[in-house]
Amino acid sequence: MTRLIECVPNFSEGRDMGLMKQITDAIESVDGVKLLDVDAGAATNRTVVTFVGEPEPVIEAAVRAAQKAAELIDMSKHQGEHPRMGAMDVCPLIPIAGVTMNECVDYAKQLGKRLAEEAGLTVFLYEYAASKPERKNLANIREGEYEGLAAKLSKAEWKADFGPAKFNARSGATAVGARDFLVAYNVNLNTTSTRRANAIAFDIREKGRPKTRDGKPVLDAKGEAVWEPGSLKAVKAIGWYIEEFGIAQISINLTNLNVTPIHIAFDECCKKADVRGVRVTGSEIVGLVPLSAMLEAGKYFLRKQQRSVGVGDRELIKIAVKSLGLNDLYEFKPEEKIIEYAIAKDQKKKRLVDLTVEAFTELTASEAPAPGGGSVSALCGALGAALATMVANLSSHKRGWDERWEEFSRHAETGKKHWNRLLQLVDEDTEAFNVFMSATAMPRGSDVEKQARKTAVQEATIRAIETPLEVMEEALASMKVMRAMAETGMEASVSDAGVAALCARTAVMGAHLNVRINAKSLDDKAAADGYLSRAVSLESQAVASEAVILEIVTGKL
Numbered sequence: 001m002t003r004l005i006e007c008v009p010n011f012s013e014g015r016d017m018g019l020m021k022q023i024t025d026a027i028e029s030v031d032g033v034k035l036l037d038v039d040a041g042a043a044t045n046r047t048v049v050t051f052v053g054e055p056e057p058v059i060e061a062a063v064r065a066a067q068k069a070a071e072l073i074d075m076s077k078h079q080g081e082h083p084r085m086g087a088m089d090v091c092p093l094i095p096i097a098g099v100t101m102n103e104c105v106d107y108a109k110q111l112g113k114r115l116a117e118e119a120g121l122t123v124f125l126y127e128y129a130a131s132k133p134e135r136k137n138l139a140n141i142r143e144g145e146y147e148g149l150a151a152k153l154s155k156a157e158w159k160a161d162f163g164p165a166k167f168n169a170r171s172g173a174t175a176v177g178a179r180d181f182l183v184a185y186n187v188n189l190n191t192t193s194t195r196r197a198n199a200i201a202f203d204i205r206e207k208g209r210p211k212t213r214d215g216k217p218v219l220d221a222k223g224e225a226v227w228e229p230g231s232l233k234a235v236k237a238i239g240w241y242i243e244e245f246g247i248a249q250i251s252i253n254l255t256n257l258n259v260t261p262i263h264i265a266f267d268e269c270c271k272k273a274d275v276r277g278v279r280v281t282g283s284e285i286v287g288l289v290p291l292s293a294m295l296e297a298g299k300y301f302l303r304k305q306q307r308s309v310g311v312g313d314r315e316l317i318k319i320a321v322k323s324l325g326l327n328d329l330y331e332f333k334p335e336e337k338i339i340e341y342a343i344a345k346d347q348k349k350k351r352l353v354d355l356t357v358e359a360f361t362e363l364t365a366s367e368a369p370a371p372g373g374g375s376v377s378a379l380c381g382a383l384g385a386a387l388a389t390m391v392a393n394l395s396s397h398k399r400g401w402d403e404r405w406e407e408f409s410r411h412a413e414t415g416k417k418h419w420n421r422l423l424q425l426v427d428e429d430t431e432a433f434n435v436f437m438s439a440t441a442m443p444r445g446s447d448v449e450k451q452a453r454k455t456a457v458q459e460a461t462i463r464a465i466e467t468p469l470e471v472m473e474e475a476l477a478s479m480k481v482m483r484a485m486a487e488t489g490m491e492a493s494v495s496d497a498g499v500a501a502l503c504a505r506t507a508v509m510g511a512h513l514n515v516r517i518n519a520k521s522l523d524d525k526a527a528a529d530g531y532l533s534r535a536v537s538l539e540s541q542a543v544a545s546e547a548v549i550l551e552i553v554t555g556k557l
Contacts, residue, residue: 003098005107006052006181006339007062008287009091011069012084012172014040014047019072024049026064032057036342037288043242044055045080046089048184048287052096052343055103055283055536059111062091066174067121075146075172081240083139085146086172090138091115091343092127092179104178105129112176120171122153123162127177131161138175139236147171149340180256181291184286187250187269188328190279197239197248203272204250204265205230226239234259245329247281257290263297266324269316282328288339294320306405310398310412317533369437373430374468382422382477384503388478389415391485391493398428398490407490418478422507425471429514432467436460436518450479457521464518465531468511472538475507479545486552498553501546508542 004140013019020040026033033053033155042048051061069446073087093111095104108129115219116120119216130136150167152158159165160173189197203211208230211218218226230237254260262285270280291313298316301323309316317334326332352360352371360379364371389412395401405435427541439456443449463496479501486497515535522528 003054003060004052004096005049005055005104006094006096006097007058007091008048008050008094008182009062009065010084010089011049011065011067011072011073012045012049012075012078012080012087012089014045014080015042021045023065023068023070026052026062026068028096029064030057030061034343036339037336037536039286041082041242041244041286043080043244044082045078046082046084047125049195050129050339052074052285052339055099057109058093059107059114059269062111063114063118066091066115066121070171075171076169078146082143083145083190084122084172085142085144085149086174087170088121088174089116089142089172090126090175090177092177092182094179094181101128101178101180108176108178112162115174115176116160120168122160122165122168122171122173124173124175125161125177126175127179129176129178138177149173163527164305181290183254183257183262185252185254185262185265186284186286187252187266187280188245188282188284188325189248189250189273190281191248192241192246194239194241194248196276197241199239199276199280200269200272201237201239201250201252203230204232204252204268205235206233207236232260233270236263257293261296261300262289262293262324263300263320280325282325284326284329285332285337288337288342288543291338291340294334294338297324303409306402308393308405308409308412310392310409310414310416312416314408330367351432353423353426370430370433371426371432372433373510374433374471374514375426377468377475377507377514378422378425378429378471379476380503381471381507382419382426384500384507385415385419385422385478385481386502387496387500388481388485389419390487391496391506392481394493395485401490404485411484413482415478418469418474418481421474422471422478425467425474429467429471430463432460436464458523461518461521464528465515465522465528469531469535469538470516470519471511472515473544474536475504475511476538476542476545477550479504479542483545483549486549490554494553494556498550501549501553505542505546508539514537 011023017040020038024035024038027033033051035051037050038047060185069087075087093104093108095101105128112123112125115123124135125131126135126138126141134140135484149172153165153167206229209227211228211527212225220226236253236255238251239248240251252265254262254265254319266283273280295316297311301319301402302309303375321327321332352375363375392408392415396405396412439460444453482504483495484499486494489497512535515531519531521529
């Protein structure tokens with residue numbers, strides 16, 4: 001698995017884009033790093049930069065960016081709405097794939113040490129990388145902001161983790177950490193009142209607000225303020241006024257989307273705002289957001305409408321964008337704002353499933369050896385599963401069946417999983433064929449080369465067998481949805497359930513032919529017999545399922 005970490009440095013400059021371009025150029029000068037997003041705010045005078053890559057190049061890019069920021073940004077002249085203490089104010093590392101949080105902590109410490117030694121920065125470690133419990137929370141480290149930094153550094157308990165303890169008026173200090181994926185999220189209000197926005201922020205944030213009685217703070221036995229927690233866990237929030245748009249916002253950090261996802265934060269803001277006579281007009285995501293967060297938001301709002309959630313990802317994203325008002329201030333572009341899409345959009349390799357129907361058909365008919373029968377079988381299966389999903393979605397919205405919408409929604413979700421996987425297998429089958437052809441083209445001059453070629457061919461052969469076997473299994477599994485729709489779905493679409501079964505049976509039988517032809521090339525005959533036996537059983541089950549489904553369908557026609 002590729003080892004990926006994300007780095008999201010925040011720089012105290014959001015107005016001079018020429019200056020920021022020099023910083024992002026420094027990031028992009030490192031091979032193996034992908035710059036995903038540059039989100040600048042004029043009112044906050046702050047830019048959030050997002051880039052990903054393997055750990056070593058990401059750390060190198062962060063160091064170069066910090067060096068350039070220290071050179072170009074003078075904190076003694078900085079003004080902005082967002083809390084800040086340094087030129088590179090904060091630089092978190094987030095594990096994305098193939099990297100544990102503990103490993104990310106080690107990388108954060110490596111980065112902090114290099115920032116001190118190579119950029120001359122004063123560095124505090126926070127979140128999972130924190131050296132002390134009181135430094136885990138970024139707000140504690142940044143308390144007093146840049147203006148209070150000199151006094152803070154003079155205290156023994158606030159000795160920096162790396163770098164000079166002496167106040168650097170130009171670059172300030174930097175917080176480096178390892179953290180979970182955080183979404184910076186702003187909710188827009190139809191007011192200019194920072195006080196109202198703050199009140200709503202205190203209502204929802206986990207920390208809440210100081211408890212009062214008769215207008216006076218309530219103190220505990222130690223004489224410390226007693227806090228009333230807010231309504232949402234894993235949420236940090238403050239209110240501010242954005243002159244650029246002439247509105248107040250609730251600025252939120254969602255620190256754990258598994259605890260409080262975007263849609264729950266949005267709805268809670270709507271409820272608390274309504275109580276205070278304020279209306280939420282929309283929201284904005286600062287930086288990037290995981291695809292899963294947008295899909296879950298789409299499902300959440302569809303469920304509130306008692307609508308099926310087994311629709312395509314594009315539809316779920318559209319529902320989420322509309323429901324959250326993400327186009328309120330500027331257009332939300334999924335290909336730029338969703339992390340998986342942003343990573344994929346610049347990949348040179350084009351998938352077969354990205355082609356138009358016409359282009360795929362023409363490519364299949366051409367002299368190119370792929371896509372062939374395996375990919376076409378997978379596509380047949382995907383179309384069949386999609387048809388079954390369509391029947392479920394139509395049934396969930398049928399007049400008079402309102403009490404059954406969840407039943408059909410579950411079928412639609414299952415169908416969607418099948419057609420999604422079968423679409424992936426369209427390309428995986430062609431990739432398996434290409435790997436096999438590459439293996440057969442390996443040199444075979446020496447004995448060593450012959451052995452390497454033989455090993456590669458056998459490994460590629462196994463892949464070329466197992467891929468169509470998975471097509472068979474997935475298409476067969478999808479037939480459960482088809483049978484359910486033939487039996488219980490709306491009768492006006494029963495013929496679609498029948499066509500779906502025909503497609504699934506074709507996918508299974510077509511993929512079986514691929515298993516048979518590729519099994520001939522496998523030297524391990526016992527393994528080949530095992531594969532063939534599984535394939536025969538899968539085809540037998542598919543043929544039997546098709547017969548049952550067609551009998552139900554013809555009985556209703």
